[in-house]
Structure formats: structure tokens, C-alpha cells
Amino acid sequence: MERLLSGDLYPSPHRLSLCGKIILFDCKRASATHDSERSELIFCSLSFEREVNAFVKAADGAAVISRKRSARVDVVKCKCAINVQKRVTTPCVLVTKKSKKGLSFQYSLLTLSSSNRLESCIEFKLPYQMRDNVSILRGPTVAWSHAGNVFHASLQTGEVRQIPLQLSHCVIGELPLHTEQVFVLGLQSLPDQCSNTHSTGQALGYFVQSGQVFDGNMILPHPYVCITRCILVLSAEKVDDVLKSAVVAATSNQQLVLFENGIVKDVCQLPFDQPENIQVVNTGRNGCLLVISFHQGHVCAMWKETFQIASHWSSVSSVHVDDFLGCGTDQMLLLFKDRDLTEPLEKFLLTDLCGISYSRGQDSGAPTTPPPPPENDLLTLRALESRLQSGLTVLQELQREMRVKSRVLQQSVQALTNAVSGRETILSQHEQEGLVALWDCDDDDEDEKLKDEKTQDMPAVSxxxxxxxxxxxxxxxxxxxxxxxxxxxxxxxxxxxxxxxxxxxxxxxxxxxxxxxxxxxxxxxxxxxxxxxxxxxxxHTFSEPAAKRSKQHNVGRxxxxxxxxxxxxxxxxxxxxxxxxxxxxxxxxxxxxxxxxxxxxxxxxxxxxxxxxxxxxxxxNFQTQLLKTPELKTDDAREDLLSLMALLDRWVFHIDSPDHSLGDVDSWIHKLAGCRRIEASPQYLLLNSSGPSALMLLHWHQISPFQGELSVHASQLQTLQFLDSLLAYLPTSCSIRSVRGTRGQGAAQMLPLALEKELVSLRECVSLLLCEEEEEEEEEKRKSLGHEETPEPGSVKGLQRCREVFQGDVERSKTRLSPLVDVWRYRRLTQNMSKLQLDGDLAALLDLDAQRTLLS
The missing domain is CATH 2.60.40 (Immunoglobulin-like)
Known part of the structure; x- marks a missing residue:
């Protein structure tokens, strides 16, 4: 790889980012012969090197667009899009070739393959030049507006097509759905009716692939369609043929608006006007940033969670979002304008606003790259982090103590109210609250022992x-x-x-x-x-103590x-x-x-x-009281809980975090949507979506600040989905180990273990048997050589002895190919293998019986 030379590309090429690299496109003329010139599309791929704090050339290439001197070739737009046939994201560049008289325009969409070759994807001719609302989308598909109509050309159609709707103020976008992605959104009204932002025109949407028309108000309300400059769909799904979406849109009123299902949820005032593009920067645990580009070279970054401006820059030629450092999270690359510099990437800022910052050739107030801290500072930071984790653990323990105290006080007040009213009081067992006696009742224990001894002496009643x-x-x-x-x-x-x-x-x-x-x-x-x-x-059950103190939960039965x-x-x-x-x-x-x-x-x-x-x-039907009101403590609620535990498969996981504390997992589970505590058994939490097949019972047991045990009663798919959400909350260094699985899993594990033991034993027994035979042969050979006199090497007797030794080695080699073993040893081998095969057959029968039980 080498540095990019100033003469390789024009000062202002078109750029895009893919897989952590910046790709630059431009057109230039080259002399083919003495009488003709050819127009070429050249590209250059650059990657960021931390050591030199610069972008270095990784690959380059060119493709001939025209061989006529009179033709003028220009780059219209370049963007990354998904190639549906190859199912990969590929760089796409749209170029135009204008005729000599300017009466027709030849357009070509080229893609850059993984082997760094430019390949023609779509070609079409237009009697006019594209000017407004040109987009490169999934397919790849090229969509544009002209004279109040929307046209598109894709790899699947192979020709230019016009959408059959007359829409004004069109917005072209892409939905993250499985079948219908590219859409056109606009108002079905006259152009002058949208001069007022409160117009009552109908917002319609049109899917380019299927030709289906849908209600555009589920994406943007009709008053916002005519003032929207750019749009980004964050999420979309179809629920019962109803489109659900989350969209951010930048308007001409200098606002960024968040819509959920066509309803305004949040608004933020932008620092600049004329927005052109919105991108998302996923910084990992620090959250997501929304990066908005503006027409005059302005860029601002906004936190997605809080909808607050994080930072803004000016004199920016382009901004790109990718993992340029290869660290697993996104960064944004801002390329600044500079008339004095001939190299296009000599003035940039690479940052995520969360600690990562690399800059070169600019001092516009952006943070520079801090030097790496020395070893002593790293040790100090680790010690401080450990103290912070310990303090957080103590705080969580105090919060848990306060919750227990609050529940005990509530039960005490309820018991006092019931006693005054003459109602019966039902109190939970002290083990459920994690409470034991403050002092041990030795006299009561001795009385209980005497009662047990007397009971053993007495005959059983039943x-x-x-x-x-x-x-x-x-x-x-x-x-x-x-x-x-x-x-x-x-x-x-x-x-x-x-x-x-x-x-x-x-x-x-x-x-x-x-x-x-x-x-x-x-x-x-x-x-x-x-x-x-x-x-x-x-x-175990104990008598209610007079005074209580908190303790850690001890699992036993x-x-x-x-x-x-x-x-x-x-x-x-x-x-x-x-x-x-x-x-x-x-x-x-x-x-x-x-x-x-x-x-x-x-x-x-x-x-x-x-x-x-x-x-x-x-x-x-399974319409139980527990699913409706988990706060009940009746007999029916307890029976419902037992029924759910019998129906659902049980999974037990041991969670270990050696570097950081686990945090308050119990509170995180409480915050899940639809999670409610079962008062009939407070250690269990109920997640109720819809129907018994979507139920989930959870039980979290904190062994230590760094270890815990999670019991899940649910299906395998629901358990995996829950663990995926839990992993996003837990520290990255934690490990989850399955302790016990669903019914029949133990039998399923017995079969592979038995087969593995059988194979290992067969290999070891046969190897030992052959080794013993070879050792006996070697011993006999040494004895025979030791008893005979060694002849002289040059004599006839010596040659005869060497020939006999060689012949004996040949016979022994033949014997090894088909060895003869002792009958007693072979019988012992077959007996051992028969026992192992019986164990394997038994494990296979248990596995088959477990599968039949699960299917039934």
C-alpha cells in the first residue's frame, strides 16, 4: 500500500465508504492514439492506518466509458447498495455520457466487484439530464424525478419505468422489510395546494418492486411531506398487514422530526438549513448518533436517545460512516474543504464523540488524538474502576434491602388493618423474603428434637x-x-x-x-x-421468628x-x-x-x-386467574403457577462475570415490558405476551456480585431471545453456562458420551493389545541375539547371520499386517467392548424414549 498521489484523482472526486475503506471515483481523459481520446472512470480505494495517521492506497483501477473525443462523461452519484442477485452490499456509481449535440444522455450504473473490477450493471438512455432527487437504492435501483413524475430503472426490469401515480413533493426512501423495500412517497394533490404546510392532501406511498399502493401517513403525515428534504427509516415491520415504522426526517423548517407510525414523537431544532442526508453512527454501548449533512458544507451530530445536538462542523466536503478502525463500532469521517491542498484526504477528522478521535491537517476545534496513557495510569484506572464497581455493588445491596423492608412494612400494615377489621391475614413465608431469625432458638430446637424422637417411637397412623x-x-x-x-x-x-x-x-x-x-x-x-x-x-419451612434480618438466598430442597x-x-x-x-x-x-x-x-x-x-x-380454555392478575394469592393462582411450570420447559443458566459485577439484573428484568411478579410465589416473575405458548417464568438468584443463577421456564426460541437481550445488558466479559436444560436433554447427552467412550476404549484396547504383542516379539529377539555369539562382520557366517536377521524382520512385518493375538487377551477385549456397547444401546434407548415423550 502507498500514499495517494496528488495527480491520481481530481481535487474533488465523488466518495463513498464500504467495509472500513474510502473509495474515490472520478472521470478523466486519456490519449488512446494520436487522433483520438478516451474517457475513463477511475477509482481508488484507501484504508486508514493508525501508525501514520493517514489514508493509504489499497487498490485502484479504471474502466473505459467512451472512446469518442466529442463525448463528455461525468459522475452523477455514487452510493453503496445491496445487489439482490449476489446478496452483498456493493459500491455503485452512476455516470452519464452526453452526446455532441446534447440531445440525448446515456446513463450507466457500474458496480465495483470484490476483485476490484468495474462492471456494468444498468444502461439506459434519456432525452433529458437527471437533475432532481436522484437516488441509488437496493436492487440496485436508480430512481429520479422529472417533470412531476418519478422514474426508476433496476437490474431486474432492465428498462426505464414510470410509477403510475401523479405525486407532488416526492420523497424516495428504503424500508428494512423482507419483500418491499424501495418506496416513493408524495401528495396526491396539485402543486399549489402544498404551499401551506397544513394542506389536507392525501399522502400516498408506492412500492417500486411490487407496484402496491399504501397509506403514506403511516410513514409521514401529509403536512410534513411537502417540507421534508431528506428521510431515514430507522425500523419498519408489518403487523397484520399494517405498516409500523420509526422514521426521522429533516425538514425545510430547520427541524429534525422523529415519527413513530406516522405520529410525531420528538422534534429538535437544527443549527443549519437545507439538509441533504441523514446517517446513523452506532457507537456500541455509548448509543447511536444521527449525522445530518447540509448543503453549504455544514454537518451536525445528534444523540438519537436524547435528541440533543452533540457537535457540529463547517467547511465539510463530505461525511462518511463506517468502521474505519476495525474495532466493531462505527465512526464518522469528516473530510474538510481546502483549496490549497491537492490531495483529497489530507484534511479530515475521524471520531465517534465517545473517546475515539483522529485528525489531520485541521484545527477547527475538534479534539485531537490523545497520547496513550502510561502503564501506571492504566493500573490506577483499573483500581478506580474496581472501587467504583464495589461501591455500585454495595448500593445495589442497599436498594435490595430497602425493597425487602418496604414489602415487610406493607405486609405489617396490612396485617394490622386486617386484625382491626376482623379479617384473616395471609402472610408470606419468611424464606420468600430472604429473612431468618436474628437469634437462634436453641430451646425450641431441643423441643423439636424431643418431639421427633417421640414421633419415631409412636406407631404410624397412616x-x-x-x-x-x-x-x-x-x-x-x-x-x-x-x-x-x-x-x-x-x-x-x-x-x-x-x-x-x-x-x-x-x-x-x-x-x-x-x-x-x-x-x-x-x-x-x-x-x-x-x-x-x-x-x-x-x-425447608421454619417457624416465624420474632425478629428478622436479611440473608442471601440458599438453594436447597x-x-x-x-x-x-x-x-x-x-x-x-x-x-x-x-x-x-x-x-x-x-x-x-x-x-x-x-x-x-x-x-x-x-x-x-x-x-x-x-x-x-x-x-x-x-x-x-387456558384463561386462568394468574394470567389476568398475578397479584392474587389464592389456591387457584398457585395451581395455575404449578400448571405453567409443568407445561413449560425449564432451563437453568449459571452466569459468571470475572472482571465486572453483574449489576442489578433483578431490576432489569422488572423493567421488561409485560413483566409482573407472581405474589403466590414472589421469587418468580411472569412475562405474558399472548396465550400460554408465549408465557415465560423467570427466577433470578444472585449468588455473589459476580455470579448468579437464572431459571427460565419457556420454549427454546423464547429462551434464546431473552438471553440475547440479557447479553446486551450484561458486561461483555461475562459467560453464560447451561446447567440444566429441558426435559429429555439429559438422555440426549448420554448417547454421544457413551459412543465417545466406546470409540476411545476400542482404540486404547486394540492399541494396547498390539503393543503387548510387539513387546513380546522384541523381547524374544533380544534373548535370541543375546544367547548366540556375534560372528565377524566380514566372514561367511556373519553374512548368513545378517540374512537371517533381515528375513526375520520381513516375517515380523507381515505378522504386524495380520497379527495373531492371544485368545485370552482377545476374549477380555471382546468382553469389555460388549459392556460398552450395552451401555451405548441403553443410552440410545433412553434418548429415543425421551424424544417420543417430547413429541407426545
């Missing part, structure tokens, strides 16, 4: 779990059946599941419906109100079923059930009962318990 309640929910094509259980016996149970039996009345033999069961641990009931005073799901209440759910498909309008189903509880909780499971006792019947109605 060896069966007690069914508290049976409920069911219908969600789309699935049925959820749940049972609340309490175990008042000292005999533990295990392997708990539910089965559903149909009872349609058409057959005396009930049919078993395939279902998938889950077990949820619940807090033990408090006094008499067992179901109304419990929340979902929780860990009981190991014996007789110490906690249980909620057992089963999920089944509705297709085998809904044979008629109403179907009755029996619900059976299955569990294994053992005499000793620490005994082996060699002789388990399977027990089946009839829980009751549920009646299904084909017209029922």
Missing part, C-alpha cells in the same frame, strides 16, 4: 400420603392434572408419578393415557390453613417426602381424551414405599392410590 386437592387445567392441546399431597407418616416414599385413565362410558376397560409427571416441593402447612398459607415452590408437602403434576395430550364433548378421567398416584429411609431399594413396595376424577370440557 402409611399413605394424604390427597389434599385434585385440580386440572387445559392449555391449547395439552391437559395438566395436579395433586396436592401431605405425608403425615414417618414412612418415606419415592418414585412419585401420576397416571390418567379414561372413563368414556363406551367401554368397561379404562385406557391409560401416556403422560409426563413432575414433582414440586412445597413448604409444610402452617397450623390449620394448609393450602392457603403455602407458596410455590419453596425449600428436602430429602424426605414426609417433611414437606408435594405437588405432583402430569401432562398429557388432549387428542386421545376428547372423544366426546365431555370425558371423565381417573387420576392414579404411583409411589414406592420403604420401611427405612436409609435402606436399599432392592425390595421396594409399589403402591397405587386413587386420587379422584376430573371432567374435561372441550370448550374450556
Amino acid at each position: 402409611s399413605q400420603p394424604q390427597v389434599d386437592k385434585l385440580w386440572h387445567r387445559i392449555a391449547e392441546e395439552r391437559l395438566v392434572v395436579g395433586v396436592m399431597l401431605t405425608t403425615d407418616s414417618s414412612v418415606p416414599v419415592a418414585s412419585v408419578s401420576l397416571s390418567i385413565l379414561t372413563e368414556t362410558g363406551q367401554s368397561s376397560t379404562p385406557a391409560v393415557i401416556q403422560a409426563q409427571s413432575q414433582v414440586f416441593w412445597l413448604p409444610a402447612p402452617c397450623s390449620s390453613s394448609s393450602s392457603s398459607s403455602s407458596s410455590l415452590p419453596s425449600a 428436602p430429602t424426605d417426602l414426609n417433611t414437606c408437602r408435594l405437588a405432583v403434576t402430569a401432562v398429557a395430550r388432549l387428542t386421545p381424551l376428547l372423544i366426546s364433548g365431555c370425558v371423565k378421567c381417573r387420576v392414579m398416584l404411583h409411589y414406592v414405599q420403604r420401611r427405612d429411609a436409609f435402606a436399599g431399594v432392592s425390595n421396594p413396595t409399589p403402591v397405587v392410590l386413587h386420587c379422584g376424577q376430573v371432567a374435561l370440557d372441550i370448550h374450556s
Whole structure:
């Protein structure tokens, strides 16, 4: 690469940026022969080098446009556009060739390929010269205005076409949609009717590709169409055939206006008039800038989030937005005018207004590039950043403490009000608020131990779990059946599941419906109100302490079923059930009962318990109280939550940030649109979009300021979308590791692990077997050579010995190609491989069964 010479291009070439490089286009004449001249389109690609703080030449080239001396060739416009056929963004330059008499104009759109070759893309002839509103858009497509009409030519059409609408004050733009991008927007009225900005003319839009007409008021209101000078569409989508868009437009009234769905959302006064172009600079975490170029060489930058002017410049010949430094974010390059300089890129400013700034040959008040800080300053900055992170962590902990204190005070006031009014008070468990006793009650613990010892000595009243309640929910094509259980016996149970039996009345033999069961641990009931005073799901249950203090949440769960209440759910498909309008189903509880909780499971006792019947109605729907009002603490709300947890797949992620603290993730989740806390179980948050398939349950557990655990109950696509949004909030150095996935994922991981173990073991066993045989052969060879006398090298006996050694080596080589192994060793190898293959077959069966369960 070399510096750009002053004679390569004219002083004011046309420029564009692509992939971090500046490309310059210009036309010049060159002598072909002594009697003729040819007109060429030349280009030069330059890249920025930080070491020399200048742009250096990366590539150049030329293409012959005309070989006639009388023809005049000029560059009309150059811009980057998407080539639909190649699906890449390519530089495009529009050139015109005027005839000698000036009666016709030949236009050519050329593209610059990746191999730095100029290729002709579109050619057409016009009886007039393009002057107004010329745009190069996706396709590539060339669109322009002339005599009150809008014309376009694209690579797909191959000819010039006119849009069939008579529009005044046309605005040509591009929408980020999949099928319809290039549009023309204008007023369907007489030109003199738009002299007043409050005209009532109808704003119409026209898609160039499909020829479809749409309501232009969804992009710009009709009073703004006739005063809009340039436009930029930030986002656009079609929802139920209705266009939704976010647009910024610069008007002739020296204003920049933000529109959302055709409604004015924000306005900012511009420092200059006659705007020509709007560009977006994405600076990463620092936000986005809107860069507006003006006719007289003025440029201003505005923050997109606040709509406030950030900076402005004058005497600018062109401004470009790209990642010129290759750092992953955008910067803007301002090229300044200078009559004394012959090199076009000798006076510039490269900045993002967020710490990056490179300048050359100008002192217009822009910041210069600061020198790199020394090592001591870097260490000081890191120490200060660490202290700032620690202070932020302490502040977040205090904010969390204040939220807990506020909730406890609200519950206390509510309890006092209920006591005065004579109403029953329902308080949440202290574990849900992260509270424990301020002092330990040793006497109470000893009393509890004595009670437990007496209970173990007493005979059990009942060896069966007690069914508290049976409920069911219908969600789309699935049925959820749940049972609340309490175990008042000292005999533990295990392997708990539910089965559903149909009872349609058409057959005396009930049919078993395939279902998938889950077990949820619940807090033990408090006094008499067992179901109304419990929340979902929780860990160990303690008595309410007199005084409380905050603690970090400790994840745990009981190991014996007789110490906690249980909620057992089963999920089944509705297709085998809904044979008629109403179907009755029996619900059976299955569990294994053992005499000793620490005994082996060699002789388990399977027990089946009839829980009751549920009646299904084909017209029922998943319109639960929990989805409408998550603030409820009723039994139905808790059952709804258990049903959602049974329906949705569960994902657990461990988030680790070694360099920076995670921040207040809990508050960030609270700020999501549609996020509400479930009061029946406050540790869970509900994201409700529309219908049960769009639901999401979230549970965030902060292990330390730098680590946390996130539980997500949702589909795989929703989980990935949520993690993508979360990664934008978390520090860049953090890592997210999946701890536990959806149902059946463990079985799916067993199969590849078993196959990998089988392959590794086969390779090691065969290699060890062959190595042992070779070692024995070498040992025998050394023994045979050691017992015989070594003959003289030059004698006949020595030659005969060398021939025998060579022949033995040849035989051993043949043996290695088809080795003979010991029968006992081979039998041991086959036995080991048979065991590994059995493990692989078992893993494959489990994987197949898990897939069938998920599909059912």
C-alpha cells in the first residue's frame, strides 16, 4: 500500500465508504492514439492506518466509458447498495455520457466487484439530464424525478419505468422489510395546494418492486411531506398487514422530526438549513448518533436517545460512516474543504464523540488524538474502576434491602388493618423474603428434637400420603392434572408419578393415557390453613421468628417426602381424551414405599392410590386467574403457577462475570415490558405476551456480585431471545453456562458420551493389545541375539547371520499386517467392548424414549 498521489484523482472526486475503506471515483481523459481520446472512470480505494495517521492506497483501477473525443462523461452519484442477485452490499456509481449535440444522455450504473473490477450493471438512455432527487437504492435501483413524475430503472426490469401515480413533493426512501423495500412517497394533490404546510392532501406511498399502493401517513403525515428534504427509516415491520415504522426526517423548517407510525414523537431544532442526508453512527454501548449533512458544507451530530445536538462542523466536503478502525463500532469521517491542498484526504477528522478521535491537517476545534496513557495510569484506572464497581455493588445491596423492608412494612400494615377489621391475614413465608431469625432458638430446637424422637417411637397412623386437592387445567392441546399431597407418616416414599385413565362410558376397560409427571416441593402447612398459607415452590419451612434480618438466598430442597408437602403434576395430550364433548378421567398416584429411609431399594413396595376424577370440557380454555392478575394469592393462582411450570420447559443458566459485577439484573428484568411478579410465589416473575405458548417464568438468584443463577421456564426460541437481550445488558466479559436444560436433554447427552467412550476404549484396547504383542516379539529377539555369539562382520557366517536377521524382520512385518493375538487377551477385549456397547444401546434407548415423550 502507498500514499495517494496528488495527480491520481481530481481535487474533488465523488466518495463513498464500504467495509472500513474510502473509495474515490472520478472521470478523466486519456490519449488512446494520436487522433483520438478516451474517457475513463477511475477509482481508488484507501484504508486508514493508525501508525501514520493517514489514508493509504489499497487498490485502484479504471474502466473505459467512451472512446469518442466529442463525448463528455461525468459522475452523477455514487452510493453503496445491496445487489439482490449476489446478496452483498456493493459500491455503485452512476455516470452519464452526453452526446455532441446534447440531445440525448446515456446513463450507466457500474458496480465495483470484490476483485476490484468495474462492471456494468444498468444502461439506459434519456432525452433529458437527471437533475432532481436522484437516488441509488437496493436492487440496485436508480430512481429520479422529472417533470412531476418519478422514474426508476433496476437490474431486474432492465428498462426505464414510470410509477403510475401523479405525486407532488416526492420523497424516495428504503424500508428494512423482507419483500418491499424501495418506496416513493408524495401528495396526491396539485402543486399549489402544498404551499401551506397544513394542506389536507392525501399522502400516498408506492412500492417500486411490487407496484402496491399504501397509506403514506403511516410513514409521514401529509403536512410534513411537502417540507421534508431528506428521510431515514430507522425500523419498519408489518403487523397484520399494517405498516409500523420509526422514521426521522429533516425538514425545510430547520427541524429534525422523529415519527413513530406516522405520529410525531420528538422534534429538535437544527443549527443549519437545507439538509441533504441523514446517517446513523452506532457507537456500541455509548448509543447511536444521527449525522445530518447540509448543503453549504455544514454537518451536525445528534444523540438519537436524547435528541440533543452533540457537535457540529463547517467547511465539510463530505461525511462518511463506517468502521474505519476495525474495532466493531462505527465512526464518522469528516473530510474538510481546502483549496490549497491537492490531495483529497489530507484534511479530515475521524471520531465517534465517545473517546475515539483522529485528525489531520485541521484545527477547527475538534479534539485531537490523545497520547496513550502510561502503564501506571492504566493500573490506577483499573483500581478506580474496581472501587467504583464495589461501591455500585454495595448500593445495589442497599436498594435490595430497602425493597425487602418496604414489602415487610406493607405486609405489617396490612396485617394490622386486617386484625382491626376482623379479617384473616395471609402472610408470606419468611424464606420468600430472604429473612431468618436474628437469634437462634436453641430451646425450641431441643423441643423439636424431643418431639421427633417421640414421633419415631409412636406407631404410624397412616402409611399413605394424604390427597389434599385434585385440580386440572387445559392449555391449547395439552391437559395438566395436579395433586396436592401431605405425608403425615414417618414412612418415606419415592418414585412419585401420576397416571390418567379414561372413563368414556363406551367401554368397561379404562385406557391409560401416556403422560409426563413432575414433582414440586412445597413448604409444610402452617397450623390449620394448609393450602392457603403455602407458596410455590419453596425449600425447608421454619417457624416465624420474632425478629428478622436479611440473608442471601440458599438453594436447597428436602430429602424426605414426609417433611414437606408435594405437588405432583402430569401432562398429557388432549387428542386421545376428547372423544366426546365431555370425558371423565381417573387420576392414579404411583409411589414406592420403604420401611427405612436409609435402606436399599432392592425390595421396594409399589403402591397405587386413587386420587379422584376430573371432567374435561372441550370448550374450556387456558384463561386462568394468574394470567389476568398475578397479584392474587389464592389456591387457584398457585395451581395455575404449578400448571405453567409443568407445561413449560425449564432451563437453568449459571452466569459468571470475572472482571465486572453483574449489576442489578433483578431490576432489569422488572423493567421488561409485560413483566409482573407472581405474589403466590414472589421469587418468580411472569412475562405474558399472548396465550400460554408465549408465557415465560423467570427466577433470578444472585449468588455473589459476580455470579448468579437464572431459571427460565419457556420454549427454546423464547429462551434464546431473552438471553440475547440479557447479553446486551450484561458486561461483555461475562459467560453464560447451561446447567440444566429441558426435559429429555439429559438422555440426549448420554448417547454421544457413551459412543465417545466406546470409540476411545476400542482404540486404547486394540492399541494396547498390539503393543503387548510387539513387546513380546522384541523381547524374544533380544534373548535370541543375546544367547548366540556375534560372528565377524566380514566372514561367511556373519553374512548368513545378517540374512537371517533381515528375513526375520520381513516375517515380523507381515505378522504386524495380520497379527495373531492371544485368545485370552482377545476374549477380555471382546468382553469389555460388549459392556460398552450395552451401555451405548441403553443410552440410545433412553434418548429415543425421551424424544417420543417430547413429541407426545
